[in-house]
Amino acid sequence: MMTALGRGLHRQEHAQPWVLDDPFALPLIGTAWPKLYAGIGQLVSEPLLRRVAALTVARSRYAEDRLNDSFTQYVILGAGLDSFAWRRPDLLRSVRVFEVDHPATQDWKRERVAALALPCTGRHVYAPMDFETATLRDALSAVGLDWSQPTLYSWLGVTGYLAPDAIEATLHVVAGGLAGSEIVMGYVPTPPFLDEFGAEFLAVFGQLAAQSGEPMDTYFSPSEAEAMAERCGLSVVENIGGQELHERYFADRSDCLTPLPFERFVTAAVT
Numbered sequence: 001m002m003t004a005l006g007r008g009l010h011r012q013e014h015a016q017p018w019v020l021d022d023p024f025a026l027p028l029i030g031t032a033w034p035k036l037y038a039g040i041g042q043l044v045s046e047p048l049l050r051r052v053a054a055l056t057v058a059r060s061r062y063a064e065d066r067l068n069d070s071f072t073q074y075v076i077l078g079a080g081l082d083s084f085a086w087r088r089p090d091l092l093r094s095v096r097v098f099e100v101d102h103p104a105t106q107d108w109k110r111e112r113v114a115a116l117a118l119p120c121t122g123r124h125v126y127a128p129m130d131f132e133t134a135t136l137r138d139a140l141s142a143v144g145l146d147w148s149q150p151t152l153y154s155w156l157g158v159t160g161y162l163a164p165d166a167i168e169a170t171l172h173v174v175a176g177g178l179a180g181s182e183i184v185m186g187y188v189p190t191p192p193f194l195d196e197f198g199a200e201f202l203a204v205f206g207q208l209a210a211q212s213g214e215p216m217d218t219y220f221s222p223s224e225a226e227a228m229a230e231r232c233g234l235s236v237v238e239n240i241g242g243q244e245l246h247e248r249y250f251a252d253r254s255d256c257l258t259p260l261p262f263e264r265f266v267t268a269a270v271t
Contacts, residue, residue: 006056
């Protein structure tokens, strides 16, 4: 809900051109979004919230920009309230989309989708999975992923909540796919790689996550994240953070909007 709120606020409160245009984000949350927004506003400053919203759209834009003509399948790990399947119906003609998330989360999302009467298609598939107890290969095989096809995986805002063994198990599954497949994996950097805004957000959001029963305990330095990907059989293509996202998507803006450097991103390929 918080990620969707960030995407929705970018469209509602920030000037165009939008880094990512998500008109479905706030409707998917439902009528609770103003209360959620007000509650978060009591915990973090307005400048920090602007940067958090900028990060949520920048990371999705970055992952989706990797989705070129060479991929026929797009797997969104920890999809939450992602709205790609409705934002980009043009791509559903050539790409099959698989959303992977906890069964309870998916059940709730599908209720929201039904309430909004959003279209459903066989090109958009839900794959229920608990990352801590199930294997990604089993979850995707059960819903018809074709392992002989080139696939892009997007894994954003998730690994901080998982044990390193669970992260590596998922990367090993990705590495077992067709050569040329890729994963864009977000990770929370260790404190030396956070600025004052990132440290402030970690202090606030880390406490909220722990109180909700999903503590954020896993952090990596950039070199550790790369080493983990390579240890799992992948080849690192890129490892970027807030500064690189700013240069790609925000440098020409006149409103000083810039993403919070709270999450970095490793793109790694199957070779």
